[in-house]
Amino acid sequence: MTRSAPPACDTIVAPATPPGEGGVGIVRLSGSRAEALLAAAFRGRTAPPAMVSHHLYHGRLCRRDGTPLDEVLAVIMRAPHSYTGEDVVEVHCHGGSQLLRCILDLFLAEGARLANPGEFTQRAFLNGRLDLAQAEAVAALIGARSEQAARIALGQLEGRLSQQIHHFTTELRELLLLLEAHIDFPDDDLGTLDHQAVSTRAAAVHAAITELMLTFDNGRALREGVSVLILGRPNVGKSSLLNALLGEARAIVTEIPGTTRDTVEEELVLDGLPLRLIDTAGVRDTTDPIEQEGVRRAREKARAADLVLLVLDGSQPLTAEDRMAVAMAPPERTVLVRNKSDLPAAEEPHSHPFLSHVAVSVRQGTGLAELQAAIVAHFCGPGAGDTVGGVVLAERRHRDALSGTLTALERFRAAQAAGEPYECLAFELREALAALGQITGETTPDAILEQIFSRFCIGK
Template sequence: MNRNAPPASDTIVAPATPPGEGGVGIVRLSGSRAEALLATAFRGRIVPAAMVSHHLYHGRLCRGDGTPIDEVLAVIMRAPHSYTGEDVVEVHCHGGSQLLRSTLDLFLAEGARLANPGEFTQRAFLNGRLDLAQAEAVAALIGARSEQAARAALGQLEGHLSRQLHHFSSELRELLLLLEAHIDFPDDDLGALDRQAVSRRAEAVRAAMADLMRTFDSGRALREGVSVLILGRPNVGKSSLLNALLGEARAIVTEIPGTTRDTVEEHLVLGGLPLRLIDTAGVRDTTDPIEQEGVRRAREKASAADLVLLVVDGSHSLTVEDHLAIALAPPERTILVRNKSDLPSLADTCCRQFLSQVAVSVRQGTGLADLQAAIIAHFHGANKSEAADGVVLTERRHRDALGGSMLALDRFLAAQLAGDPYECLAFELREALAVLGQITGETTPDDILEQIFSRFCIGK
């Protein structure tokens, strides 16, 4: 599968709206027979052949024997001005699962094929409507869990990342052409190659790539969400804190130590960042096998979490169990939360250096705003970097390819410094270009393309 492949000729069909009941349900067709398929079933004042592209027409959808299925609106988006670049038809039915199934069956019986997940977007890619980074942005946009995440995905869909990458590759391509000219015509009157000027240009590209690379942490946080783990000994108020941050009584809270026995996970958006908030079983030495497993899970999650909220009871001196929990918390990723500040507080006896310390009373709701601010500050402070014009790198696949390209550039610069022959320099430049091209899909292997599109939902 690549851009030079012949266009897929069969016409595909899939529901474009999610299953279940709703106001409207849309069935979408794409391919050379899309309009003909609509013509077999649509009965209205205007026949499909006379429909203006991108206009909605009212009519009925009928089976071959004339029995009506639904009253619908139909639209034809003729090639090449459609999502896939092929003729696309959308039939807007009433949103009932039986209606959609009947509509789908009708088109399948007439010779359409059920689309694979992501096949519409895959065709858009193959027809050059989108590059691969933009196609991936479609999935990211649909899956975005916060406004900021959606904005980043939309920027990528609109080609911000692609333009930046294009700038890198056109610079590298120019350098490559220059080298190749000196390889092919060494005795020509091209003059000697200004090696230093070549190095400077390559270094500038390398630096801009590094800027883009630095945006990955914040990009990943937007794309995948960050995990925030609530850790501490039993009864310090971890579940109470989870509930307070969520604004709902999600986890059970009692005065009995050992109330939470498993991890409880909930999604939350804070300062535009999608968070996974995880409450854990209180850390202690216990003989109860269920609780032991809960503590084991808490320990495991503490090492993987992006941020740990280590909760202690500020009205109590630290216990052996507190110290067990403190030992589990990675100091550079931990905020110490001194809860129960409504009670007389004890002097701080915690010895480890954490990111910050916040006193709260979950019971009275005091200090929670400070805690939220500290959480946001941690993520924004660490990930403030945005490359030029707000482009962020959100996909691991993109990071790996960009990293590969930077390594090839490093080798190029080293070879340049060592005065290696032009052939060696050109080899590294070609490598840097090839790896970079994987992001936008110019050089992406077929199996990776298949993998990327198979992650999409049906009908997209």
């Protein structure tokens, strides 16, 4: 698919800094008239046409009638060496909402158009400054909730993922060319197609993509954050555990069973892993309709949670209510927490089907570090945290595109094994390539592009 050429570069404007008061506010322009628009409003020792690209100049910004708006620093970044690849102007003014609005209005009155969300980055993409995976990394970097997430996004912005995709694409294109040569010139001196070599190379790409896809769970966890649900019968110390992990008295703790009746959610970053910690109402059979609803919610959330912390009171024998809670916990996503280890243990922990088992005393603060390590290990541990050549897949869209590539490669392998005509093999390779192209944006439908860029903030 050929992408439509960039629109005849109308000049867009938007605040690049968030709304509210701040030390500086930045208004950004991009397009062929960016410099002219600055020239119309800037009064300083150096007039915009004489400004050296990428240098800051001090001056005043004035309305047409000469009314000064603010003292500013202005910079022109001339095409093509700018973020968008077009002439970009940034005006650094004092950071006040009203002031920014006046400056924006000034440029709008001079003929600029208010930028759509993500339009600067969209232009960078359309002008070939970034591919789509890199453009998406810009949004991911801005939205990163932990250092690791930011690191993954930066790697993607710097083109690490794109390089991998490029490598797969080159490999498959070469195979496609080989096939097409045999289709177009069957009687030439090309010799017979070396099927073994072709299938080995296709299988190598398949294996590398499969390996890359294994990084997705970790990447998604770091990018989007994970949900960790605290589950158990009343009074085992669930809310106490929530508070201890948060380091603040967020939920009410009392010795009365049934204290928590609704779910309580808080965000927390553990070792760079952003997580949403959810405390729930104690699981028990109850006639209280409010508590019943709380228990229903706990059950529902246990199904959806990425990880469950199943809390038991280690000083008490297992009760029927404990068993209810155990039945609600998905074993492959549950860490067993035996709380109250400061009290004499009721019985030794017996074998259990859960991921791991940690003894803690929230009261004394013991075992919490082990529990935190167990949580992080589940999402980022060995095997889960592997990167492929420093690349971690973090975007569902990329995962889906890669799985499309794998499916096409599997059909390719089957067609080859069945001795189908070269045309059929070539078709599957083209499908595989089209799926890969969705990641970098070469084959991404316009509607999807719109959707991706609309998720950006204004001014980016």
